[in-house]
Amino acid sequence: MTQLKNPSRRKFLQTSAATGGALVIGVSLSSVMGEAQAATDSAMNAWVRVGSDNTVTILVDRSEMGQGVVMALPMLVAEELEVDLNKVKVEFAPPGEMYINAMLGGQITGGSTSVRDGWEKLRVAGAKARVMLTEAAAQKWGVSASDCKAANGMVTCKGKKATYGSLAEAASKLTPPKEVALKDPSKWRYVGKPLHRLDTPGKITGKTQFGIDTKLPGMLYAALAQCPVIGGKATAVDDAKAKSMPGVKHVVKVTDGVAVVADSWWQAKQARDALNITWDEGPMKGLSSEGVFKQLADAMAKPGASIKQQGNVDDAMKGAAKTVEATYQMPFLSHSPMEPMNFTADVKKDSALLIGSIQFQQAALGIASAMTKLKPEQITIKTTFLGGGFGRRIDLDYMMQAVEISMAVGAPVKLVWTREDDVTHDFYRPASLHRLSAGLDSGGKPVAISHKMSSPSITSRLFPPVVKDGVDPFMAEAIVVPYDIANQSVHTVIHEPGLRVGYLRSVSHALNVFANESFVDEMAAAAGKDPVEFRLAMLGKQPRHANVLKIAAEKAGWGKPLPKGHARGVALMEGYETYMAQVAEVSVQGGDIKVHRVTVAVDLGRMVNPNIVQQQLESNIVFGLTALLYGDITLKDGRVQQTNFDTYKLLRINEMPKIDMHIVKSTEKPGGIGEPGMALISPAVANAVFTLTGKRLRQMPLRVA
Numbered sequence: 001m002t003q004l005k006n007p008s009r010r011k012f013l014q015t016s017a018a019t020g021g022a023l024v025i026g027v028s029l030s031s032v033m034g035e036a037q038a039a040t041d042s043a044m045n046a047w048v049r050v051g052s053d054n055t056v057t058i059l060v061d062r063s064e065m066g067q068g069v070v071m072a073l074p075m076l077v078a079e080e081l082e083v084d085l086n087k088v089k090v091e092f093a094p095p096g097e098m099y100i101n102a103m104l105g106g107q108i109t110g111g112s113t114s115v116r117d118g119w120e121k122l123r124v125a126g127a128k129a130r131v132m133l134t135e136a137a138a139q140k141w142g143v144s145a146s147d148c149k150a151a152n153g154m155v156t157c158k159g160k161k162a163t164y165g166s167l168a169e170a171a172s173k174l175t176p177p178k179e180v181a182l183k184d185p186s187k188w189r190y191v192g193k194p195l196h197r198l199d200t201p202g203k204i205t206g207k208t209q210f211g212i213d214t215k216l217p218g219m220l221y222a223a224l225a226q227c228p229v230i231g232g233k234a235t236a237v238d239d240a241k242a243k244s245m246p247g248v249k250h251v252v253k254v255t256d257g258v259a260v261v262a263d264s265w266w267q268a269k270q271a272r273d274a275l276n277i278t279w280d281e282g283p284m285k286g287l288s289s290e291g292v293f294k295q296l297a298d299a300m301a302k303p304g305a306s307i308k309q310q311g312n313v314d315d316a317m318k319g320a321a322k323t324v325e326a327t328y329q330m331p332f333l334s335h336s337p338m339e340p341m342n343f344t345a346d347v348k349k350d351s352a353l354l355i356g357s358i359q360f361q362q363a364a365l366g367i368a369s370a371m372t373k374l375k376p377e378q379i380t381i382k383t384t385f386l387g388g389g390f391g392r393r394i395d396l397d398y399m400m401q402a403v404e405i406s407m408a409v410g411a412p413v414k415l416v417w418t419r420e421d422d423v424t425h426d427f428y429r430p431a432s433l434h435r436l437s438a439g440l441d442s443g444g445k446p447v448a449i450s451h452k453m454s455s456p457s458i459t460s461r462l463f464p465p466v467v468k469d470g471v472d473p474f475m476a477e478a479i480v481v482p483y484d485i486a487n488q489s490v491h492t493v494i495h496e497p498g499l500r501v502g503y504l505r506s507v508s509h510a511l512n513v514f515a516n517e518s519f520v521d522e523m524a525a526a527a528g529k530d531p532v533e534f535r536l537a538m539l540g541k542q543p544r545h546a547n548v549l550k551i552a553a554e555k556a557g558w559g560k561p562l563p564k565g566h567a568r569g570v571a572l573m574e575g576y577e578t579y580m581a582q583v584a585e586v587s588v589q590g591g592d593i594k595v596h597r598v599t600v601a602v603d604l605g606r607m608v609n610p611n612i613v614q615q616q617l618e619s620n621i622v623f624g625l626t627a628l629l630y631g632d633i634t635l636k637d638g639r640v641q642q643t644n645f646d647t648y649k650l651l652r653i654n655e656m657p658k659i660d661m662h663i664v665k666s667t668e669k670p671g672g673i674g675e676p677g678m679a680l681i682s683p684a685v686a687n688a689v690f691t692l693t694g695k696r697l698r699q700m701p702l703r704v705a
Helices: 009-020 029-033 069-081 114-141 164-172 200-205 265-273 289-299 313-318 361-372 397-409 419-424 458-462 509-527 531-536 543-556 610-629 676-693
Strands: 041-043 048-051 056-060 089-092 149-151 154-157 160-163 220-225 233-238 248-254 257-262 276-280 305-310 322-330 342-347 352-356 379-383 413-416 432-440 446-455 487-494 566-575 578-589 592-603 658-663
Touching (some): 041 164, 048 114, 048 164, 069 114, 114 149, 114 160, 114 164, 154 164, 160 164, 220 265, 220 397, 233 248, 233 257, 248 265, 248 397, 257 265, 289 432, 289 446, 313 432, 313 446, 313 487, 322 509, 342 397, 352 361, 352 397, 361 379, 361 397, 397 413, 432 509, 446 509, 509 531, 509 566, 509 676, 531 543, 531 566, 543 578, 543 592, 566 676, 578 676, 592 610, 592 676, 610 658, 610 676
Parallel strands (some): 220 413, 352 379, 592 658
Antiparallel strands (some): 041 048, 048 056, 149 154, 154 160, 220 257, 233 276, 248 257, 305 487, 322 432, 342 352, 342 413, 432 446, 566 578
16 A cells, blocks of 8 residues: 555545546646656747647637536637647736736626637637748748748648647747638537536646645745634734644734644644634624614615616606505625635745735736735736635735735745635625516507615725726616616615625626516506516517517526426526526425526527536526525624635525526527526526415515424
8 A cells, every 4th residue: 555645635645546446547648758858938929829839729718617628719829820728828917918808808707708808819819820820831942922821730831740849949030910811610620519528537636726726845834814804804813822822933913813833734724713812893893684684674764876767757657557666675695605715825024925816806916916025917816716716816815915925924824715715705696675666558658767776895995996886787787678678767776785796797787687687577466467478578679588588588498387386487588698497397385485496598609618618508407496495694793704615605505496598599699608597597487486475575584384
């Protein structure tokens, strides 16, 4: 038996697999055959490097948290570069102006923008590199580039051939072409094809490196004690017991609490728990969930910011034959990614190496430079794979903590949060309150609709210049219904109850779509109309909305008999330039909601990889079902009451419904797919529960009893 020294979780799994009759071994050829002569890389542009050994490296400028950018974005480049996708290397791009997400204004991953932002520029990058390599071959042979052809990493011309590797150095010295012609879609080799993800094997074998896997020579481990009330500070620390415990090297007070640094993380965590800390709990110490929603209700008295004002709602309501009113309430939610917050920092006098799972590289560099007083060029930031992000890793508190601890102890340090740290010290999805009213004419047709919501603003904290005249665009996503209603009034009120908030998957779509699509069903019931037909009657000017609604209804068997105790509900939205309808089939068993089937129809325009689209839609439904059935962060005396997955539950595999998916073939520009489906499942289920029980569920998480 081979004894493992300092066995990691992955080494243990790989070795123990042998006892089950299957052993997976990953071997680097250089370790067997000796180190080969180092190849030289030539940069064609910011995204493409070609090595003299014919290695093609494609840089990905977005963070990979399971959504598939390490597959989708290289597919765009490889398509035009004319290389074998299966042979390219993929690396994460460092912070840089050339990697700015034009849709968000920073080097940031979010808003389902990765493919939408990269759709053209990455294909152009691949095409320009191909043209430069072709031109280098033409100059070498003294022929016209138009007589040369690039394919499979090689340029050929009249019997001559040269690999990209042999041309790379000369090509990199050429002036990139200003304009390039992109391939006709009929000739695409990769784009639009349902390809298997190339990052899967590395995750199975343990080769893929997440932030929590980082190791550096001489690295120490840190566990951080933070005030039970977010925003509180340590006023006194008795660390005598902690300092006497095995492996402990340092106990340091930092901005966010008290850190214990030790030879191993478990030693650090055990010693952290032995600290006796006196906390100043700060201004949030008396906050409760009841207090939060009272504040949001009181804030409704404010005029708010106008998002849409069309016609005259007041007059239309006065003349309506019937009126409908409802209030919806959405709780705070935790991101709770499977990989808890962690970061590794090695800050020295003249340099810093920062490694971890982050979504906002540009901010990371700026913050690190300000903290360390080092110039940006003295700081190296390496992005790893993310074991889930969902927006949590846009905020960089955990990175700042690791940097501060490393600076204090003068050594490389890996900070790892516990699950309890993660749940109780999140930047939470905002709670919100929604009040809607509508007027119907004598025939049941809507003549007016009003929607007013109050909620904290994430953007006011992270990107204050974006919020103008009280309008936070990331708070008002999908708050305007897509339906043709003559008189509309939509307002938002920004109110900050005290608990810090952050972007979570689908951002405000989930808040506003739940309210809107639940309310549209209430309008249909008041009008005595079928919910699908009621919606279709208002979509004459919205063909893509109408199309997905018709498909979802047909494929779900809308109107056809169901097993006893089952019912269907429908919901519709546009988010991130993607159009989607969902029909949920549910039952209620002992007061618990059971979702049996979800039929999805989606039009997201052009697709890079249909397999990834399907995976993302499935993931969205899992995420959305978790939120609607269990998601609830509550406060008492300023403390978050949920601590781990026993009190902040996730959807179990036995609760997963069958998903019937229908993707519209389209030549429209790509829409985003990583988030919208999460927002839509909640109203579809709530509407089905009403059909089944006659109860309107206006508060999440959904409770029948």
